Amino acid sequence: MIRDTSGQDQMVQHKPKRLRPLLLIAGVLSIITWAGYAMMNTDNVSQSVEKAQLQIATVIKGDLVRDIATTGKIVAANAPKAYSPEQGFVTLQVKAGDSVEKGQVIAEVESPELNNSLKQQESELARLQGELARSELEARRQTLALNKTLDMAQVELSAAKRENRRAKLSIEKSLISQIDLEKAVDDLAKAKLTFKHAQQEVELAKDTLAFELQSSQSQVARQQLVVDELQRKVSNLNVKASVSGIVGNLLVQPKAMVTKNQALLTLVDLSAFEAELQVPESYANDLGIGMQVELKMGTELVKGTLSAISPEVNNREVTTRVRFNQSDISNIRQNQRLSGRILLENRSDVLMVKRGAFMNAGGYVAYKLNGERAERIEINTGVTSINHVEVLSGLAQGDEIIISNYDTFKNADALLLR
Numbered sequence: 001m002i003r004d005t006s007g008q009d010q011m012v013q014h015k016p017k018r019l020r021p022l023l024l025i026a027g028v029l030s031i032i033t034w035a036g037y038a039m040m041n042t043d044n045v046s047q048s049v050e051k052a053q054l055q056i057a058t059v060i061k062g063d064l065v066r067d068i069a070t071t072g073k074i075v076a077a078n079a080p081k082a083y084s085p086e087q088g089f090v091t092l093q094v095k096a097g098d099s100v101e102k103g104q105v106i107a108e109v110e111s112p113e114l115n116n117s118l119k120q121q122e123s124e125l126a127r128l129q130g131e132l133a134r135s136e137l138e139a140r141r142q143t144l145a146l147n148k149t150l151d152m153a154q155v156e157l158s159a160a161k162r163e164n165r166r167a168k169l170s171i172e173k174s175l176i177s178q179i180d181l182e183k184a185v186d187d188l189a190k191a192k193l194t195f196k197h198a199q200q201e202v203e204l205a206k207d208t209l210a211f212e213l214q215s216s217q218s219q220v221a222r223q224q225l226v227v228d229e230l231q232r233k234v235s236n237l238n239v240k241a242s243v244s245g246i247v248g249n250l251l252v253q254p255k256a257m258v259t260k261n262q263a264l265l266t267l268v269d270l271s272a273f274e275a276e277l278q279v280p281e282s283y284a285n286d287l288g289i290g291m292q293v294e295l296k297m298g299t300e301l302v303k304g305t306l307s308a309i310s311p312e313v314n315n316r317e318v319t320t321r322v323r324f325n326q327s328d329i330s331n332i333r334q335n336q337r338l339s340g341r342i343l344l345e346n347r348s349d350v351l352m353v354k355r356g357a358f359m360n361a362g363g364y365v366a367y368k369l370n371g372e373r374a375e376r377i378e379i380n381t382g383v384t385s386i387n388h389v390e391v392l393s394g395l396a397q398g399d400e401i402i403i404s405n406y407d408t409f410k411n412a413d414a415l416l417l418r
Contacts, residue, residue: 047409048416055404056369057354059395064352066345066383068286070320072277074297074336077323078243078269081251084258085236086111092254092265100241100267107239107264114237118230125223132216139209146202153191153198160184160191243269248334273332275304275322277340284309284318286344293322294341302329306342345383351395352388356403359389366395367402367415374402374415 084090088111100106167184248266252258275295279287291306308321322340358366363381367374379394395401409415 047412048418049408051417053404054402054417055356056400057356057403059351059353059391059397059399059401061349061351061397064347064350064383064385064388064390065343066347066385068279068283068342068344069386070277070279070340070342072275072322072338072340074273074332074334074338075276075321076245076268076270076334077272077274079248079266080242080269081263081266082106082239082242084109084260084262084264085239086114086233087260088112088114088237088258090252090254090256090258090264092250092252094247094265096247096250096265098247100245100247102241102244104241105238106241106247106267109237109239109258111234111237114230114233118227118234121223121227121230125220125227128216128220128223132213132220135213135216139213142205142209146205150195150198150202153195157188157191157195160188164188239264241267243267245269245271268334273324273329273334274307275324275338275340277320277322277342278317279320279342281313281316281318283344284313287318287320287342292343294343295322295324295338296340297332297336297338302326341386347383347390351391351397353391353395353401354403355384355387355389357405358401358403359384361406363389365406367406367409368395369400369402369417372417374417376409376411376413 084107086109088109091108091110092106093108094100094106164184164187167180170180245268248268250265251263252265258264275293277293287306287309289306289309293304293306295302295304302324303326304322304324306320307323310319312318320342359381364378366377366379368377377394380392382390382392384390
């Protein structure tokens with residue numbers, strides 16, 4: 001037979017719980033106190049938000065740098081193209097990526113028409129030079145004949161003078177008649193007139209010959225200019241590098257038929273680089289030549305100056321060029337990506353707050369923290385930078401505001417922060 005457990009049981013005396021009423025009273029008082037506090041702090045409060053989910057910033061005073069954040073790439077400041085001087089077939093002497101020196105032949109254009117034209121004009125020049133030589137010989141011959149005529153007139157004049165003297169002596173001695181004397185005088189006058197006309201004819205003939213020779217010489221000189229120009233064009237068929245650097249892109253295929261002034265290839269001058277930045281068109285009117293720019297290429301910070309602004313807008317962006325302030329920049333490459341900051345304006349001792357999504361509301365309202373509440377107030381904002389916003393009115397230094405997005409607040413007059 002199994003015994004029961006009555007032998008192991010012990011009597012336990014029950015003690016009354018005196019603390020339960022006190023705890024109940026304390027809980028009721030706590031609830032009443034919290035409810036009163038909540039009622040006191042929820043006047044005009046339409047919603048509550050968790051404080052940990054908000055971004056809060058303090059209004060401070062300091063130097064506000066108005067700037068524009070941009071992105072861009074490294075480009076060659078000097079990247080000329082080589083063009084075909086004439087129509088013909090091109091032979092490229094270099095390949096993409098080859099290093100070239102200034103003056104090196106990088107392409108040759110074969111132009112049969114230009115070479116043929118040069119030969120024709122050289123033949124015409126030789127013909128004109130031959131005609132000029134013949135004209136010079138003819139001028140010498142005619143000059144000799146004119147000089148002969150003048151000399152003969154001079155001899156006849158001398159003879160007439162001598163006969164005139166003889167006639168005068170003879171008439172004094174009555175050796176000749178008066179008629180013979182008069183004839184001697186007439187012969188002298190005729191000889192003088194003949195000599196005078198011979199002189200005038202020789203001078204006119206010499207001027208005529210000189211003019212004809214000058215005309216022939218002008219034709220030869222003109223033809224020489226034509227030949228020189230064609231020789232220059234033929235010489236330019238050997239296209240030479242205008243800068244020292246590397247060959248960029250080949251714009252035609254080897255042995256291709258090219259037209260006059262067609263681009264053949266691109267050269268890149270490795271001694272000069274610039275930064276090309278894309279700026280949103282909304283900032284286009286704020287840009288100006290000479291503005292300072294900070295460029296970040298990897299971990300390196302480089303300063304530059306805005307040197308050019310494009311007059312047109314592409315894809316809602318304005319293209320700008322930045323010239324580096326220092327020339328000893330290393331480890332940069334063509335088309336290397338970079339980020340930049342264009343410094344538009346620097347204002348000192350400005351009341352400002354950290355920039356945030358609250359600016360989506362227009363920058364006219366803000367939620368200012370007051371204990372566990374955030375009250376909606378009106379503010380005026382000024383210029384903005386990448387990190388800060390200028391506060392013109394509505395806030396004071398040390399005030400804290402919510403800078404998160406206000407869309408979820410639904411224009412509530414106050415918020416309860418929990």
